[in-house]
Amino acid sequence: xxxxxxxxxxxxxxxxxxxxxxxxxxxxxxxxxxxxxxxxxxxxxxxxxxxxxxxxxxxxxxxxxxxxxxxxxxxxxxxxxxxxxxxxxxxxxxxxxxxxxxxxxxxxxxxxxxxxxxxxxxxxxxxxxxxxxxxxxxxxxxxxxxxxxxxxxxxxxxxxxxxxxxxxxxxxxxxxxxxxxxxxxxxxxxxxxxxxxxxxxxxxxxxxxxxxxxxxxxxxxxxxxxxxxxxxxxxxxxxxxxxxxxxxxxxxxxxxxxxxxxxxxxxxxxxxxxxxxxxxxxxxxxxxxxxxxxxxxxxxxxxxxxxxxxxxxxxxxxxxxxxxxxxxxxxxxxxxxxxxxxxxxxxxxxxxxxxxxxxxxxxxxxxxxxxxxxxxxxxxxxxxxxxxxxxxxxxxxxxxxxxxxxxxxxxxxxxxxxxxxxxxxxxxxxxxxxxxxxxxxxxxxxxx
Amino acid sequence: xxxxxxxxxxxxxxxxxxxxxxxxxxxxxxxxxxxxxxxxxxxxxxxxxxxxxxxxxxxxxxxxxxxxxxxxxxxxxxxxxxxxxxxxxxxxxxxxxxxxxxxxxxxxxxxxxxxxxxxxxxxxxxxxxxxxxxxxxxxxxxxxxxxxxxxxxxxxxxxxxxxxxxxxxxxxxxxxxxxxxxxxxxxxxxxxxxxxxxxxxxxxxxxxxxxxxxxxxxxxxxxxxxxxxxxxxxxxxxxxxxxxxxxxxxxxxxxxxxxxxxxxxxxxxxxxxxxxxxxxxxxxxxxxxxxxxxxxxxxxxxxxxxxxxxxxxxxxxxxxxxxxxxxxxxxxxxxxxxxxxxxxxxxxxxxxxxxxxxxxxxxxxxxxxxxxxxxxxxxxxxxxxxxxxxxxxxxxxxxxxxxxxxxxxxxxxxxxxxxxxxxxxxxxxxxxxxxxxxxxxxxxxxxx
Numbered sequence: 017x018x019x020x021x022x023x024x025x026x027x028x029x030x031x032x033x034x035x036x037x038x039x040x041x042x043x044x045x046x047x048x049x050x051x052x053x054x055x056x057x058x059x060x061x062x063x064x065x066x067x068x069x070x071x072x073x074x075x076x077x078x079x080x081x082x083x084x085x086x087x088x089x090x091x092x093x094x095x096x097x098x099x100x101x102x103x104x105x106x107x108x109x110x111x112x113x114x115x116x117x118x119x120x121x122x123x124x125x126x127x128x129x130x131x132x133x134x135x136x137x138x139x140x141x142x143x144x145x146x147x148x149x150x151x152x153x154x155x156x157x158x159x160x161x162x163x164x165x166x167x168x169x170x171x172x173x174x175x176x177x178x179x180x181x182x183x184x185x186x187x188x189x190x191x192x193x194x195x196x197x198x199x200x201x202x203x204x205x206x207x208x209x210x211x212x213x214x215x216x217x218x219x220x221x222x223x224x225x226x227x228x229x230x231x232x233x234x235x236x237x238x239x240x241x242x243x244x245x246x247x248x249x250x251x252x253x254x255x256x257x258x259x260x261x262x263x264x265x266x267x268x269x270x271x272x273x274x275x276x277x278x279x280x281x282x283x284x285x286x287x288x289x290x291x292x293x294x295x296x297x298x299x300x301x302x303x304x305x306x307x308x309x310x311x312x313x314x315x316x317x318x319x320x321x322x323x324x325x326x327x328x329x330x331x332x333x334x335x336x337x338x339x340x341x342x343x344x345x346x347x348x349x350x351x352x353x354x355x356x357x358x359x360x361x362x363x364x365x366x367x368x369x370x371x372x373x374x375x376x377x378x379x380x381x382x383x384x385x386x387x388x389x390x391x392x393x394x395x396x397x398x399x400x401x402x403x404x405x406x407x408x409x410x411x412x413x414x415x416x417x418x419x420x421x422x423x424x425x426x427x428x429x430x431x432x433x434x435x436x437x438x439x440x441x442x443x444x445x446x447x448x449x450x451x452x453x454x455x456x457x458x459x460x461x462x463x464x
Numbered sequence: 465x466x467x468x469x470x471x472x473x474x475x476x477x478x479x480x481x482x483x484x485x486x487x488x489x490x491x492x493x494x495x496x497x498x499x500x501x502x503x504x505x506x507x508x509x510x511x512x513x514x515x516x517x518x519x520x521x522x523x524x525x526x527x528x529x530x531x532x533x534x535x536x537x538x539x540x541x542x543x544x545x546x547x548x549x550x551x552x553x554x555x556x557x558x559x560x561x562x563x564x565x566x567x568x569x570x571x572x573x574x575x576x577x578x579x580x581x582x583x584x585x586x587x588x589x590x591x592x593x594x595x596x597x598x599x600x601x602x603x604x605x606x607x608x609x610x611x612x613x614x615x616x617x618x619x620x621x622x623x624x625x626x627x628x629x630x631x632x633x634x635x636x637x638x639x640x641x642x643x644x645x646x647x648x649x650x651x652x653x654x655x656x657x658x659x660x661x662x663x664x665x666x667x668x669x670x671x672x673x674x675x676x677x678x679x680x681x682x683x684x685x686x687x688x689x690x691x692x693x694x695x696x697x698x699x700x701x702x703x704x705x706x707x708x709x710x711x712x713x714x715x716x717x718x719x720x721x722x723x724x725x726x727x728x729x730x731x732x733x734x735x736x737x738x739x740x741x742x743x744x745x746x747x748x749x750x751x752x753x754x755x756x757x758x759x760x761x762x763x764x765x766x767x768x769x770x771x772x773x774x775x776x777x778x779x780x781x782x783x784x785x786x787x788x789x790x791x792x793x794x795x796x797x798x799x800x801x802x803x804x805x806x807x808x809x810x811x812x813x814x815x816x817x818x819x820x821x822x823x824x825x826x827x828x829x830x831x832x833x834x835x836x837x838x839x840x841x842x843x844x845x846x847x848x849x850x851x852x853x854x855x856x857x858x859x860x861x862x863x864x865x866x867x868x869x870x871x872x873x874x875x876x877x878x879x880x881x882x883x884x885x886x887x888x889x890x891x892x893x894x895x896x897x898x899x900x901x902x903x904x905x906x907x908x909x910x911x912x
Contacts, residue, residue, distance in 0.1 A: 056701075059704070103689075120746070121792075191882060199912070201881050204697065205694075205880075205885045234655040237658070238658070246652035249652065250648040300568075345652055373820075373821045432521060432522070433656060437652075463647050464647070
């Protein structure tokens, strides 16, 4: 990792994406393994194959409104009400010229009817018990049905307020495309068609490999000089939220053979590999050499013009994305979010991965930044139009607020993880920018 | 639900929030039930109590860089290297005036040293085997350590590149506040301190109560006239993603006693109630009367100036939020997202609920809207600077794109759910706006 070899983040990501494309990944082209799961449990899973509708939708002619099913050519005029179409049933009668039947939204349109006149466009005409019978609520006492007449001044067009079979979806139509990350509406749509099982991309398995003689498992007590391995649980949570299945490979000692063995196991067992620490240039940094032996094309970027996380390594080995993230927890988390998670969605073949959330804010104080790096710094958001209100912590959805929003950079000299725990998001000083002025408008990428 | 009684969405939400405040909910004031869970599994759970650090962090003096631990008052000058501080260990020696010890980032700073000179600010002076020993990689062959000298021209200040115990977190300091929805960085921070279990708000239980004689369970076959109940699985997925635990109460027949029984059971068993269908004004619409008997203050808004979902009902009954959402699946999903989910976060007492994602786009064609309603319509996003490219589906994170983004409204005459399945998000024509011009800039709320 020599300084003149470092790539900009944009160039490094472009190389990574090109190598993933070459390995066969892309929109609707995820890892080959799939599984069949209940549609109800498929939120955020990526569909493996196009789904074709087995039936038209709706399956029967329906009313789009509460009203009376009629023949359009009998309107305007006086119509005799011959019955009510009950929800969940097919009308047991047909509508002839001059007749009408009460029908509810979504109810079946009887034979013979070709339009629906809305309740509010009708006047009841039978006067024998008008007070009781007035159809203000869309239903009729059934004893009255046969004596009922309505008048409408509305001239209906054939098909008005009626939904035809297949109007929403035709039988044989592709209703959800391979590559869609399923949302509530796809789940609902598929269930509406009776598709209760779906074939989805198997969750990519992601190896999390930490290293460092100073590390102990996060659940352990520490002796002086030791620190807990928090990168693995943080990255595990991140991977799980982004459609992957994390596999904790534990903590490697700073011994080359341990890295080689873990790398070989990872290439056999998982779909993506994340090393945490060991990608820099020290004697203990075995990741670059080990990764280069893991397969072609190997390392694509070793060191990026990025803070936090200059020593980040991107590779593709035998069709699997491999990341060397820094051991520093802030760097590991930020580079994991910005670089590794998009790759995880890419190997799922997702057409619609989750979008990052950005929000505009005013920088609360001047921010200095290294001129040669793309620098992402943590900020805390506050609300209020005067500086004295900066102590207001933002609560409840920011997007609903109309007050101006300020962003206060958080100093993290020691780079320990609580610098991010105090932050609402991160903001960027691009390469070439050494100075963001107080009161500059910036885009803050909110943490999810 | 008379037209002149309808509230604007803003007013309806304000009434709801005021009633939830009065019921004792608010930032850091969720439902009373809590549970203790492993910190590692606490992503997106809301912390029930402030967490105080049991130890300072870091627990020992650490180096912030790779370099040599020294006494600052001995710089600049020539220093004798007396050893290396190994990671995970406490230095077995102290540094005296004129001495230095190799130390790695995060390693223990030895007794006597008060600063660290960075590797790149030193020159090795021992010449016996300079090629082999040149410390380009931050480490030394240990056989050489005792013969080593370095020179630095840097004048260090006491404390430079050193991290003091407690510099990041003091013992007894509140490190994560009650009400925080935990993210990766809080999980990492708490684990770093040895906090392996956390007390969080128990997931609020949410009753999902569907009704309609035409409905059958989503897994069932349909007879003509029947439709599958897709609202319950869609809302269940939505509730689960927003920190709640959905309880499917099944499909009620259009019979008042069934609603009363379900309402009583819900008030005993759950923390929040969502009726789907039955909140309008028809004979079958038992929800309003039943909700008013569920407890004080009862119905807050019955009918809102909103599309899709004018018949939506908001209530708080005996301290529990109760919603009557429309039976139409698009309305149920959109009102569930926009109105019910924020309330679900509120009863968790979340300080930092997930923010909606908005993105700016150009409207691809004119959009007409009812003047008296806040109208949210589904849009599909496309990329490209000419209209002919509109068929390009957006793929991969939009936020990384520099091309202009257009938003094409999706017509959903029949209001069936696939209208949302074709959409990337929804956009708003506010009350008073009857017409959004083609090429207007709009904010699209992306589906998650």
